[in-house]
Amino acid sequence: xxEVTQTPKHLVMGMTNKKSLKCEQHMGHxxxxxxxxxxxxxxxLMFVYSYEKLSINESVPSRFSPECTxxxxxxxxxxxxxxxxxxxxxxxxxxxxxxxxREQYFGPGTRLTVT
Amino acid sequence: xxxxxxxxxxxxxFKGAPVELKCNYSYSGSPELFWYVxxxxxxxxxxxxHISRESIKGFTADLNxxxxxxxxxxxxxxxxxxxxxxxxxxxxxxxxxxxxxxxxKLSVKP
Numbered sequence: 001x002x003e004v005t006q007t008p009k010h011l012v013m014g015m016t017n018k019k020s021l022k023c024e025q026h027m028g029h030x031x032x033x034x035x036x037x038x039x040x041x042x043x044x045l046m047f048v049y050s051y052e053k054l055s056i057n058e059s060v061p062s063r064f065s066p067e068c069t070x071x072x073x074x075x076x077x078x079x080x081x082x083x084x085x086x087x088x089x090x091x092x093x094x095x096x097x098x099x100x101x102r103e104q105y106f107g108p109g110t111r112l113t114v115t
Numbered sequence: 116x117x118x119x120x121x122x123x124x125x126x127x128x129f130k131g132a133p134v135e136l137k138c139n140y141s142y143s144g145s146p147e148l149f150w151y152v153x154x155x156x157x158x159x160x161x162x163x164x165h166i167s168r169e170s171i172k173g174f175t176a177d178l179n180x181x182x183x184x185x186x187x188x189x190x191x192x193x194x195x196x197x198x199x200x201x202x203x204x205x206x207x208x209x210x211x212x213x214x215x216x217x218x219x220k221l222s223v224k225p
Contacts, residue, residue, distance in 0.1 A: 033212070042201055042215035043159065056212060090159065104213060106159040 004107035006091050012113045013081065021076040021110045023091030032074045033104065034066060035090040043090055049074060081114045088112070118142060119204050119216035127222045128192050136187040136219045138176075138202030147205040148178055148185040149213070154198040162200070163187070172196070192223045 004025045013019050023032065031050050035043035047066045048056035054066065063085075065077040074091060088111050092104040120139045128134050140146060148165040163171055165178040165185060176187045185202060202216040 040218075042218050043213075044215075045212045048212055058212075103161055103164065105161075108158045 004091055004093055004105050006089075006107035006110050008110055009108070010111045010113075012115060013078065014115055015081060015083070017081075018077070018079045020078065021089055021091075021112075023074040023076075023107055024072055025093040025105070026072055027093065027095070027105070028071075029093035029095050029105075030071065031094045031096060032068065033092040033094075034074070034076055035092065037088040037090055037109070039087075047076075078112075081112075083114050086113045118214045119202050121200075121202055121216035121219045123219045124217070125220045125222065127224065129224050130194055131191050134189050134192040134196070134221065134223075136200050136202075136221065138185045138187065138216060140183050140185065140202075140204050142183075142204060148176075149203045149205070150174070150176055150185075150187050151201045151203055151215075152198050153201070159201070192221075194223045194225055197221055197223045 004023065007022045011019060031048065033048050034046040036046055037043045045058050046060045046064065047054060049068045052068045052071055063080050067075040067077060069075060076089065088109040090109045091107040094104045118141050122137050126136060140148065150162040151159050152162045153159045163169065163174060163176050165176065174187055174189045176185050178185050187200060189196065199218050199220050201218045203213040205213050
C-alpha cells in the first residue's frame, strides 16, 4: 500500500459543529503532516508529527486540534471553525522527518466548507 | 521574506514547444529543492528532487546555487503536462516541513 488516504472527501459543517478529519498511511512512515490549501494558493504547513509526537505547530488556532492515534493514523479535530477556515486540508507522510528519506506523499485532501 | 519564488502564475505554450517553469529560492544553507505537480482533480505528487538528478516524464531541473534557481524544463511539451506546478524547498536540518512557492499553472495547447 503506497497511498495516503483521507476521509471524508468532502465535509460541510456549521460554526458550532465538532468534526474530525482522518488520515491513514500503511507505508511505515514515521512523519505525518497536515497542510491547509486555499483555492489557487500553495499548501501551507499546519502541523508535523514525528514518531507520533507533535514536533511542529505553525501557530495554528486552537480550534484545530491534531491527534496521532498511532504511527499510521492522524486525525484533525475541528471545533468552532470560521468560514475563512474553508479550504482543502491535505495530509502527507514521509519515511523519516529528517535525513535523506523525506519525500512527502500526499493524500487527496478533504474539501472543508464552513457555513 | 518569500523563500520560494515562482514568478509566473500562468504559462501557456503550444504542444511540442519547449517549456521552462522558473523557480528561485532564498536560503543561505544547503537546501533541498523539489518540484511537485498537481493535475486536475488529482493529488499533489512529487515530480522531481534535485538530489536525484533524474528525468521524470521528460522534465529535468538543475539546481544552480550561484543563481539560487531550480528551473523546471522540458524540451517538447505535451497536452497531458497541463497542471499546476509547485516548486518547494526544505531547509537543511529541518524536521521535514516544505516551503512551497505560489505555483505556476502550465497550459499546453494543441
